[in-house]
Amino acid sequence: MIVATWNVNSLKVRLPQLLDWLAVRCPDVVCLQETKLDAPVFPVQAIEAAGYRVAYSGQKTYNGVALLSREELTDVVCGNPVFPDPQKRLIAATVRGLRIVCAYVPNGQAVGSDKYAYKLEWLAALQRWIGDLLRANPCLILAGDFNIAPDDRDVHDPAAWAGQILCSEPERSAFQQLLRLGLQDSFRLFEQPAKSYSWWDYRMLGFQKNQGLRIDHVLLSDALAARCTVAAIDRDVRKLARPSDHAPVVAEFDAG
């Protein structure tokens, strides 16, 4: 079973790339972030025509998340039940007995800003919810754009980014606390190429110079991590014309 996460930065613009990538990659489940589309214009038919069921939580202009699955999606929940939030950043569903949570963690803008405080509160509430979910669902996946580079090896220039947004100690601590609930970073279960990143700033030729950060993650509960066989970043997608600034991140495991 292949599970992927991709911040598409506008599903309207990226729909053709998404459909192409689905056809080539054949993932079983896909978590999308920054769809930036509200219900009336969400491309349900195009996604279903590609062979996927879809559940989404959308808003105009900002945020928006969706779950795609080749098999039936049940028990769809939008948002964190213990953290009411008008921003559409979370959607969860069950596929083949796996509970899957798609997350778009707030960016936080700058350390010390109001948006940074919101990010840390949002993450604390996510921990509470995921803890509850793990107790009820041993097979759980938490995937999405975390807007956190967990470690210096996930940062192209750790000295320049030290203490900055996406890399600050409170953010990294929040990430580690999620892992301590019983999740594992699938990407780090395997040997990986040095300088592996999932996001590159559009500006300053960030991708061409591989000035990136690894901020998109597929976290697997311990039971699933034990069955994980492959984890990778589909970096080539970032080379396309008019790309998202994020590449898809993929994990494969024995469905059991």
Added chain:
DNA sequence: ATGGTAGCCGCGCTA
């Protein structure tokens, strides 16, 4: 050189 690029029912904001 405190920049730059992309997306959005935009006229600045978010990333």
